[in-house]
Structures are given as structure tokens and as C-alpha cells.
Amino acid sequence: MKVSVEYQALAPIIILLASGVLSVLVEAFIPRTLRRPIQLMLVLASIVLAFAYVVINATAELAGDPLVNGGQVKGLRELAASGSIAIDGPGMVIQGIILLISFVAALLLAERQIDPQGDAFASRSSTLPGSEDERQFTAQGWLQTEIWPLYLFCVGGLLLFPVSNDFLTMFVALEVFSLPLYLIASMARRRRLLSQEAALKYFILGAFSSAFFLFGAALIYAATSSVNFSTVAVAMENSSQDGLIIPGIGMIAVGLLFKVGAVPFHQWVPDVYQGSPTPLTAFMSAATKVAAFGALLRVFYVAFGGMRWDWRPMMWVVAVLSMVIGSLLAVTQTDMKRMLAFSSVAHTGFILLGVISTSAAGLSSTLFYLLAYGFTSVGVFAIVGLVRDASGEATHLSQWAGLGKKSPWIATIFALFLLALAGIPLTSGFTGKFAVFTAAIDGGATPLVIVAVVASAVAAFFYARVIVLMFFTEPPVDGPSVVVPSALTTVAIGTSAAFTVLLGIAPQPVLDLVINAGLFIR
């Protein structure tokens, strides 16, 4: 038997993980004052390099399987690392989306002008909140530059997650990207106890969901003698051991649905989104969701595709619950970050429609939705981080009153993002929803689409409420103000807004891209 490592196909993942190691060495050997610029350059360079490799792989002229893509053989399409990783069209599209979002989120993480004390992270997260140590380190302007190696490992894990082709590699990837997220979530500069509580909650619930995933994989292995997706798919068709397979599918679904934040596995979402440093929330709400949906798609299309009549009813229930509960609870929130967290739960329900339709259209529309939603989400949280008063971010809804009169530009862009989240035409959200709903109707899920439309209408209410609050009410006397950020955040918000508008008015090139990405390799 031959052991093979296809370096070109795996280059994006290897680049990120290797830069992570390099970044740890920077922490160890470079003087403190030089670390931040060096780390930032390393992070941005490695993300750009990895993205370049994704593009090279996706456009490579290769003598592959002529049946794929209707005879148009273009783009890498191979099983790498002895079949444990599948580099294919949808996988590379998802890797590309993750890298784009990671680049923009890295700019947000590096922002140092919003908070007068430094960046969004605690000066030393090992100090006790409120202690003399903390005060001293903050006064001396220390920065926790260790977030950068953690960030690189996290992005590396996210890249590996959606292209894993067996449950073992997928589990390792899941842990590789989760652990840094748990850590960075605990490092907020302001409201540190809230941040640490959020991280602990995320860690414990995340450990539970990983255990579910592992138990499910063990049951699938018991039934099919394999953890490899294509082998599992073949073995399931000939297997009579439904007693192992059905619980196995259910438990793996629990592990993955936890990561995307679907009801009833959503309890961590509002707390963690609220407690985490806002740049991390922006990253988490976008990149983690994209990667987890990529993995969910691969597992349920490739490994469990033949069992779709068994898992569809379960997914229907989860999708309906996510849309309804997410939208309804978002209406009742008074905190901006919590409201957006519940809105992200509702969006998870919408994206699940694409997963449920199990068709080529379902796959491509989900990919489009992920790109559209990812950028809108990054932009929305980036702006949430800008509205501040003396004690930090002003996230209570009442504090946002009259913001449109004080800072018309920022309020307009925020309104644009909210309209995109609501799915108003000429924004990316509309195109994404339209594509996903069409695919779901073709896939025979019309009742689900009706629920989705009603849930969208409810969701439109609370997005519109914020817009009304910003533009048509008088600002409070001692209200918060919008901080003028450095170029880093400006570029991030600008990019997100550009994607949101472009994918709304001219979505065709991207739609063509996701359709040409083809299907998952088996």
C-alpha cells in the first residue's frame, strides 16, 4: 500500500498550519514591541498565499476524470493524503470563502484605534479581571499577541474541516479549529468576566458536541467497518444494521449542527456571541459557520446521501425550529449582539434548506448563501464594535437611537447590512435566499419554504425596528458615539459592504462559479 501526500492540493492547509508554528516562534524570539507588526504581516501573507494556492488548484488544467463537469476538465479534483482529504470544486469554493473572510476578520482583529486602551483583547489574559496587574499591563500598553498563532491554527483547522473525507480527519479538524476559538473567546478587553464565562460555556458544550460526533462515528464504523465517506456510503446501501446507522447519523448530526448553531443546539450562540471580543464574533459568525456547513454538506451528501429518506425528517424539524425560534427570540432581545446572534440562528435554518434539498442546485445555492451571509455578518459585527461609550461597546438597543443623525454614513452602511440579512432585493441576502428557496422547492420541500418566508417576514420586523430606531428617533443626551476607526476596519467594512451590494445587483459571475464547482468527489 502506498502512502501519498499531494502537497499542491493540501498547500492551503499546510501553509496556514506551518505559519501558525512560525508565529509561535515569533512569540518566543522577537522582542515584544516588534511582535504585532510581524505577526500581522505573517498572518495576512499566509492567508493571501493560501488563497492563491486555492485559486491555482481550482483553475489547474489536469487530466482528470473526463466525465466530471460534462467533459470540461478544469480544477483539481482528487483524493489527497491517502484518501482522507477530498479536494474538489465545492471544497475549494468553501476554502476560498473561509480565506476571504479570515483576511477581512484579521484586519478587524488587528484594529487598535477603536479602544483607547489598545486592541479588542485583554492586555494579559492571565491577569485577574479588575486586579492591579491588569491595570498595570494595560497602562503599559501590553498586547496579547498570542492571538495570532491561535488565529492561524484556527483558520488552518477551518480549511481542513470541510475537505475532510473521513470521520477521523474531520474530528481532528473540528478540534483544531475549536480549541483556538475557545481560547480567544475568553480574551476580551472589556467585560472580561462575561467573556470568560462565554468561553467556558462554549468549551464545555463544545466538548459535549465533540463527544456526540465521536460516538456517532464509532456507531457508523461498527455498522460499515469504515470511517471513509465513500466507503461508508457504499456499505450503508448494503447494510441491514439500521439500529447502528440511524443513531450514528443522528449523533454526527448533533456534533455538526452544534457547530452551525441550529436549534435545539443553539444555546451557546447568544452567550458566546455576546461575551466574545467583537472582532472574534465577526469571524466566528461567518467563517466557522461556513466551514461547519461545508462539512455538514459533505457528510450528508457523500456519506449519508443514500440515507436521505431517513435523515430528511430530522433535518426538517431542525430547520423549522431554527427559523422559527431564531426569528421569534431575536424579536424579544434588547442587546444588539444577542439579537444578531439569534438572527444568525434563524439564518442557519435558511441555509439548512439548501442542505435538505440534496441536489446540485441545493449545493450551489448553499455555497452562494454562505459567501453572501459570511460577508454581511462580518460587516454587521464590525460596525457593532464601533459604537461605543466610555465603558466600551454600547450594545443595548436603546443606545442606538438616533445614530443615523449623529453618524449618517455608518448608520447607512449598517442599515444596508440589516436589509441584506432581512433579504431585501438588490442585496446579497435576497439573491442567496432566492437561490436556496428555489432549490428547496425543486427538492420537494415547499412547506419548509413557506415557513421560511414567514420567518423571513418576522425577521424583517426586527431588522426594520433597528433601522427605524437609528433614523427616526431622537438621540439620547448622553448616548454613545461612533468611533473613527483606522484603515484596517474601514477596509474590512468597505469590503463587506461591497460584497453585499455586488452579490445583490450582479450575482451572476459568483452564481456561475458555484454552479461550475460541480459536485463533491466520492
Next chain:
Amino acid sequence: MNGESVVFWVSGTFAVVGALGMVVSKKAVHSALWVAFAMVNIAVLYFALEAPFLGTTQIIVYTGAVMMLFLFVLMIVGVDSSDSLLETIKGQRLLASLFALTFGGVIVASIASTLSSPSAGLAIANAGYGGHLQAIGFLVFGTYLFAFEALSALLITAALGAMVLAHNERWTPRKTQDQLQKERTFSNHVTPLPAPGVLARNNSVDTPALLPDGTTSIESLPNAFRGEGQVSKSNSIEEAGK
């Protein structure tokens, strides 16, 4: 009933008892011992399933290294907090038990329905590799090489995370020997501070020392244990004599 199923039912039951004992124990030391017990029984199951390498690793790594490290730390530091049994959400325990039992029942019933087929054993799985160890070696360094390498990222993250969360650097200049000497001379304690622990009863570092006059000395404790509510152990002479 053959030998393998006897071992399975005995060790399997013990492993489950150990896991349950870990959850219901109120003291951390007892929990750790229960986990060690469960781990040993799982190792026995591995041996019974023709996987001697896994069984040995399980005992050496989990029972031998990890759990004993836990025990050492627990006993040296003497962390002995018991759980609060207060329910913060009303009816939570009842609902949780209900859901857990339903879930467990469904899983057990579902898996039990497939138990009729005989165990395949490892002979087929090992056949292509020439043995159990060779097969594991090939899987770890061959088929799953990339996952194995990616694990290094996980280990580095864990080490880095521990540093970030626990390691504190100094922001004041280090005191010179001269300063330290002066501070000690002018303090109330020219001699070294008393050592923590009472040999007769409790020797962990969170137990304040018993002075010759019968009082306990807070100064014998490390700083981390001096806080309000953390000095819980009383060490009067009467108790120490018991």
C-alpha cells in the same frame, strides 16, 4: 456464553459503574479514582478484543500517567471543594434525567437490536498488514498521516493556551538580594515562614500550619490560598489530636 462475553459483561459493567461513580462523587479525589477504575476496565475490554497495544497504551497513558497526575495535583494542592447542590433552574434536574433516560433508552434499544450478528474480531482487519501493531502503525503513519500531523497543531494550541491563560509576566523590576534582605530584616518575620500542613492530619498546601501556641498561621499558606473563604480547614489541637 463464551469467555469473551463474560469478560465483556463484567468489565463493561465495571466501566459504566466507574463512569457513573465519577459523575456522582462529590469529592474530586474520589472522581479521579473512579475514572482510573473505568479506564482500567476499558483496557481489559481492549485486551479481550485482541487489541493488546491499545489496552497497554490505555493503562500506561490514561490510568498510569494522566489520572495519577490528576491525583497527585489534587492531593498536593488539596483542592477539596464539594459541588453546590442548589438548582438554579427550577425542575432542571428532573427534566434532564427524563431526557437522559429517554435518550439512553432509545440508543440502547436501537443498538441492542443489532447485537445478534457475531463479533468479527480483528483477524480480517489485521490480515493485510501482518499483525496488530503493523496495522496500527500503518494507519497512524500512512492512511491518517495528515490527521496525525494536524494533531500537532492541536498540541501546540493546548500548550500555547495554557501559557496564555496561566502564565503571568512581571511588570515591576525584579527585587535585588539587598532589597529582599532589608525587607525581611525589617518585617515581623526574620526567620523563614512556617511550612503549611499538619503532619498528624492533613499535609496539603492549603492547610495552615499549627503554631506552638495552638493558633493557626495564615502566613504558612501560599498567596493563592490566603483569600477570603479559601482557608476552610480548621486545625485546632483537639482536632489534630483525634
